[in-house]
Amino acid sequence: MPTELQTGATGASRGSDIAVRMEGVDKHYDDFHALKKIDLEVRSGERIVICGPSGSGKSTLIRCINRLEEIQGGRILVYGRDLTAGSAAVEAIRREVGMVFQQFNLFPHMTVLENCTLAPRRVRSVSREEAEATARRYLERVRIPEQADKYPAQLSGGQQQRVAIARALCMNPKIMLFDEPTSALDPEMVQEVLDTMIDLAEGGMTMLCVTHEMGFARKVADRVVFMDEGEIVETAPPSEFFTRPQHKRTRKFLGQIGIQQQNIV
């Protein structure tokens, strides 16, 4: 079963081994300095969890990677391609980078299947039959094949988020970005989405996940990135991050989310 995900994600055959490289990235919202000289390198196949207090710049950081946000300084390379090199580069990079949002952002006027086939058909010029076959495969992968002809509003939150994941996967991305994918879900639906993400991670997908699900971080993350006030304060493998945090700010943050730490996957 995991084969299609693996073929969509293994890094070796993909040229550059560095999936994402941020060099001195600066981001301002008017007067507000949202990202301060961010340096981050993500290898192909790596799973990164980004956490930090509200307003620390986590969403801003991952939204810069597919240029939903423009940056004012520094460079971002995705598989060696410079995002600041113009709109052709941006287009090319967006094809390779999937994104899942906190609020799902499914297209409400389209069925699940149409949600999943729109981009492959328009962007990759895949035939309808092929796009639908791929979509059904991924819907099965996220365990909702029977919902293909429903509209998003007819699904539960957890199902909608799994559709959103399938929709992104249908573009066959090399990198997946997640921005608090479980934060808008009722507690009983969190696990089904996390399971889907774990499955994806085990398939070898390069992932950058903003999440406070520390159980997920422990289980799948290669590195945990802790952000505060627009800076990366600390980066460490989960084993170190949770047991021996180096910085006071990290320890304070971990203390604050102590309850969530018991929420083990």
Place this chain on the structure above:
Amino acid sequence: MIRPFGFNEFLFILTAVQWTIALSAIAFCGGGLGGLGIALARTSSMKLLRLVTTGYIRLFQGTPLLMQLFLVYFGANIFGLPLNAWIAALLALSLHASAFLGEIWRGCIQAVAPGQNEAATALALNYRDRMRYVILPQAARIAVAPTVGFLVQLIKGTSLASIIGFMELTRSGQIINNATFEPFKVFGVVALIYFSLCWPLSLLARRLERHFARSTAR
């Protein structure tokens, strides 16, 4: 010579309604095309486009329709291309409708949740596809009721074309009144005909509004 207001006079007025309908329909289509362009320009990322179209909208919203008709009709004459009343009325009403529909539809486009555009962008869809498949279909649902509402305004607005001599419902009423001197009867009939055009549309607009309010609440 004064004639009584009889069936023939009534028929004369009634047949003129076709010109009111034609003028409304064509101006609505012209205004629809222009309005779509203006709505897209108003929501575009290019500042100059936004600025120019904002000015256009302010201009047409801030002046009476009658002045717009006069300016097009007499203005064209000054610049040496005399327009007949038909063309002048069509042009002025289309420009007018472009501004109002543009502003209505801008609001509808902006009422679509920003996450929709972000998701479509993240899927690498280009601007055209984002608009065509994601944003406009959703904006259209919100737009139906206010658009029909504006159509009612436009139909009533066409009566002003009578002043530059265009032969439509109101003008035919004036002509009959000049012959019969029965203004209350004549303009009563004219008003009733406008009402029977506009009332069903108003009802439709309200029903559509309720329908879409329900379906978005779902």
